Amino acid sequence: MTTNDAIWLSGMDKSAGQNDSADVLKQLTDSALGLLAGLDRAPKSLRIKADQVEIEVAWPEVEVVAAAPAPVAAAVATAEAARSADTGTGQFFVAHTVGVFYRSHEPGAKPFVDAGDVVMPGQQIGIIEAMKLMIPVEADAPARIVEVLVADGGAVEYGDKLYAIEPVDS
Amino acid sequence: MFGKVLIANRGEIALRVARACRELGVDTVAVYSTVDRDSAVVRYADEAVHIGPGPSKRSYLNMPALIASALRTGADAIHPGYGFLSENPYFAEVCAANGITFIGPPADVIARLGDKVAARTLMAQAGVPMLPGSLRPLATVSEAKAVVDEIGFPVIIKAAAGGGGRGMSVVHGEAEFARAYRETKAAAQALFGDGRVYVERYLEKARHVEIQILADTHGNVIQLGERDCSAQRRHQKLVEETPAPGLPDRVRDAMGKAAVRGARSVGYVGAGTFEFLVDETGAFYFMEVNCRIQVEHPVTEMVTGVDLVQEQIRIAAGERLRYRQQDVALRGAAVECRINVEDPNRGFAPSPGVLEEFVPAAGPFVRVDTHGYQGYKVPADYDSLLAKVVVWAPDRAQALDRMARALEEFRISGRGVRTTSAFLGELIANPVFRRGEHTTSIVDDVIAARSTWTPVVLKAA
Numbered sequence: 137m138t139t140n141d142a143i144w145l146s147g148m149d150k151s152a153g154q155n156d157s158a159d160v161l162k163q164l165t166d167s168a169l170g171l172l173a174g175l176d177r178a179p180k181s182l183r184i185k186a187d188q189v190e191i192e193v194a195w196p197e198v199e200v201v202a203a204a205p206a207p208v209a210a211a212v213a214t215a216e217a218a219r220s221a222d223t224g225t226g227q228f229f230v231a232h233t234v235g236v237f238y239r240s241h242e243p244g245a246k247p248f249v250d251a252g253d254v255v256m257p258g259q260q261i262g263i264i265e266a267m268k269l270m271i272p273v274e275a276d277a278p279a280r281i282v283e284v285l286v287a288d289g290g291a292v293e294y295g296d297k298l299y300a301i302e303p304v305d306s
Numbered sequence: 307m308f309g310k311v312l313i314a315n316r317g318e319i320a321l322r323v324a325r326a327c328r329e330l331g332v333d334t335v336a337v338y339s340t341v342d343r344d345s346a347v348v349r350y351a352d353e354a355v356h357i358g359p360g361p362s363k364r365s366y367l368n369m370p371a372l373i374a375s376a377l378r379t380g381a382d383a384i385h386p387g388y389g390f391l392s393e394n395p396y397f398a399e400v401c402a403a404n405g406i407t408f409i410g411p412p413a414d415v416i417a418r419l420g421d422k423v424a425a426r427t428l429m430a431q432a433g434v435p436m437l438p439g440s441l442r443p444l445a446t447v448s449e450a451k452a453v454v455d456e457i458g459f460p461v462i463i464k465a466a467a468g469g470g471g472r473g474m475s476v477v478h479g480e481a482e483f484a485r486a487y488r489e490t491k492a493a494a495q496a497l498f499g500d501g502r503v504y505v506e507r508y509l510e511k512a513r514h515v516e517i518q519i520l521a522d523t524h525g526n527v528i529q530l531g532e533r534d535c536s537a538q539r540r541h542q543k544l545v546e547e548t549p550a551p552g553l554p555d556r557v558r559d560a561m562g563k564a565a566v567r568g569a570r571s572v573g574y575v576g577a578g579t580f581e582f583l584v585d586e587t588g589a590f591y592f593m594e595v596n597c598r599i600q601v602e603h604p605v606t607e608m609v610t611g612v613d614l615v616q617e618q619i620r621i622a623a624g625e626r627l628r629y630r631q632q633d634v635a636l637r638g639a640a641v642e643c644r645i646n647v648e649d650p651n652r653g654f655a656p657s658p659g660v661l662e663e664f665v666p667a668a669g670p671f672v673r674v675d676t677h678g679y680q681g682y683k684v685p686a687d688y689d690s691l692l693a694k695v696v697v698w699a700p701d702r703a704q705a706l707d708r709m710a711r712a713l714e715e716f717r718i719s720g721r722g723v724r725t726t727s728a729f730l731g732e733l734i735a736n737p738v739f740r741r742g743e744h745t746t747s748i749v750d751d752v753i754a755a756r757s758t759w760t761p762v763v764l765k766a767a
Contacts, residue, residue, distance in 0.1 A: 234357050234371040236378070266370035267377075267404065291378045293356040294371065295340065 228285075229275060229299045231292040235266035237273075239288040247288070253281045254304055262298060273298065280304050307623050308332050308383045308407070312376045313347065315387030316366060318677045318694065319599070320347040323385045326615040335379045337372060339365035341685040346677040353379055360687040366390045369400055376406050383407035383622060385615075389689070392598040393420055393469065409622040411576045411597045418572060419595040423466045423504050429592045432571035434564045437583070437591040439506025447484050450505055454483065457507045463487055465494030466502040469594070471541025473497050476508050511745045512583040514538065515550045515590070517565035518606045520617055521574045522627045529562040530610050531636045533602055537733060539654065539749040544726065545733060546602035547641040548609055550584075551702060551742025557588045568595070577603070577618045601644065601694065604673060608640035608698040639705040640698045643713060643734070645676075646690040649724035650753075658684040659722040667712035671698040674716075684723070692718070692725065702742065706734050732756070 231237065239247040239262055249261045255275040262273040279301035286298050310333040313320045324334045324347055336351035341360040348354045355375040358365035365371070367390055376384055384401055386392035392410065395417035401408035410416065419425045423443050430436050438457040443466050444450040454461050463486055465473030473494045477486045487503070495501035513536045521527040534550035535543045549558070565580035579600050581593040603614045612629065621627070648654040660683045666674040676693035678684070684692060695712050699705035713731045733752050738744050 233368070233374075234355060234378075235374040266374035267400070269370055271370075293375075294358045294365075295356055 227279070227301050227303065228297040229261060229273070229279070229301055231264060231286075231294060231296045231298055232273070233264055233266050233271060234293050235264040235271070235291075237286045237288070237290050237292045237298065238263040238265065239284070247284075249281050249284075249299070251281050251283055255279055255281065264292065278304050307625075308381075308619070310335060310352075310379065310381045311383045311385055311409070311619065312337065312372070312379065312381035312406075313351070313385050313387065314366065314372050315385070315390055315392075316342050316345060316347065316677075316688065317691065318675045319387040319601070320345075321350060321677050322675055323387060323615055324350050326613060326619060327385075329613075330616060330619060332619070335375065335381050337366070337375055339687070341687055344682070346679060346682070355379065360685065362390065362688070369397055373400060373404050373406070376401075377404065381406065383409055383619075385409040385619070386598065388598045388601060393596070395420065407622050409576070409618055411574055411578065415572055415574055416597045419597055420469070421466055422464060422468060422594055423502065425595055426504070426592070428572055429568050429595075432568045434568045434580075434592045435590060437506045437509070440504045443502035443504055444487075447487050450487050450503075451483065453505050457505075460508040460510065461505050462508040463490040463503050463505050465490065465498055465500070466504060467494065467498035467500035469596075471538075474541065509583050509585055509591075511747075512536075512585050513550065513553075514543075514581065514593075514746055515553065515561065515584045516579045516581040516596075516600075517561050518600075518603070518614070519565050519569050519574070519578050519580065520612075520614070520621065520627060520629075521569050521576065521578070522621045523575055523624055524626050525570075526627045526630075527566050527569050527574070528627060528629060528631045528634060529566050530606050530612060530614075530634055532558060532561060533605055535602060536744055536746050537739070537748050538746055539753075543602060543644065544730060544749060545641065545643050546605055547639065547702070547705070548605045549636065549639060549702075553584070554588055557584065557590060561590050564590075564592075568592070576621055577614050601691070602642050604675060604694060604696040605640040605642045608673070608696060609636045609638055610634055611637075638698055638700045639702040640696060641702075641705045641709050641734070642694055642696045643709060643730040644691055644726070645693040645695060645716065645718070645730070646726045647684050647692050647723060648690050648726050650726055650729035651724075654726070656686065656690050657722055657724040658686045658690070659720045660684075661718060661723060662720040663717050665715075665717040666693065667695055667715040669712070669715070671708060672712045673697070678718070703740075706740065709734055 249255055255261055256278050257276050259275050260272050261275050264271045264273055281299050282302050283300040285300060286292055307330060311327050312335040313323045314337060320336060327334045334351040336347045336354040337357045338345060338348050338354055339358055339360050357371040357375055358368050384406055391397040393416055395413040398408040398410060398413035398416055418428060426436060427441050440453045460476060460478045462474055462476050468474060475486045475490045477483050491501045491503050494503055513534060515532050515534050517532050518530040519527060531548055532550050533546050533548045535546045537545035561582055568580060577599050579596040582590045583593055584590045599615060599618060607614055647658050649657045661678055661680060664678050664680045666676060673696040674693055678692050697705055697708040697712055699708050710731060713727050716727055718725050733739060736752050739748055
């Protein structure tokens, strides 16, 4: 079990072929942006595959103008925002295991973090209980909590978004 | 009967188990890693839970994630399929501790049979025939040498914790022995975290024949005939069939009785397989017990009409076996070919990719168990089994004709995707195989005889 129980979602989707060359990625991005530029209505999703590389994007309509000229990282981060639809910047701390999510040490206690708080790498932001193991969830990047996405005691799966965040200078 | 079963596996077997559950009216929960999110079983099951990233250690081998998934979905039982946690006694125990039924033998039975040395001792006590060799792990090279001096070369060195054809090496003479002993020990330590090894006589000309058994929690044990799995490459089975060609009835009966006796002696419960080697005189020797459903179980289903996965689930739910030994009748012949995404022309290197074309074989008496579909991206993270083609016919010759037809029909293509399909066609057309006179060396012989065979040239990166 790693100590990092939250991951920083930015750049391309972690599940895409992360070992593939930057060239292929760039070509794909260019084709994605080119394709989008040619559309007069923002797509709800866009999925491009080339060999091992795969990008899935779901643009929110309002973001298209901003996203189109942006580099890869911004474009796909925006795509994350679109999937959850109700959050702003599109960056999240996500669950690193399946289980029950707790926001505080014990029922009724003060939550580890709340909207507006700034967290530092290594800071505990929750607990996931799996098989009676209480696994601490820690931030692995400096960030401001924008929104708490899972209620205390809520069931989560691997990859579920726990907090919407925005980057802060460390 | 259970209300809901969680399937702690992936690929074709996860789908196979889900189908058995559906026929039994049991709800299913699939679990999947990130790379398997578009898999067939995720689409098929009633519910699906994302349990982790691609690497098995963090997904399909991740016990807390699996148990948490079962608890949150309210599953009363977990079917482990084959591989992954299917023969892990600790997992069986953890399931029980969380009030979930593990569909398989009791944890202590898995533990005793999973240790190959302990299993040899137990089976020897139950009167199951054994190859000469050590009945306990060997601590030093000289201790191992002392056993070899007694039994003679060639010998096979095996990991006590081994399985799936890994962690074993054949030694033909004294000169290689010390090195092979050290290498196997190191490999066993690396693969299984357990460096204990043992030695037994190696049979050059042997057939791999295994007996399928079913045992319930009420003390009933039956055997459902044999499967011949002699067509293997590096201890990985490629073609399996039943009945074993040329196996005398008296040997078949004796093997079946030995398996039932062995199963009773250890309190076995569930579906299990007793693996034996059979030499040219018809003498048979115990190899190991597999405490799980096996990849090749469909050939037994084809000739017996018994759905082994359904029976496994019924047994785990506490039901009595619905068949007595005299109810088990073996009819006709069945053959299974394993279609792997591997390139036979490049040393069977894995060749995954997107299946642009995927048209399974069909027609009379053909069964295809697969998780493949057109557009499916075969992940590189797991084993290479893509489909099992199984056929039935009144006799072996007709079954092989039917298999040849089915393999020709099966169309699989995609960029970079290669399969073993054509190679399997050559294998079953081989005259020695066709006559049923082959042994475990058949695959190497066919590879050596291939005119198209080219050695793998690895370029430096």
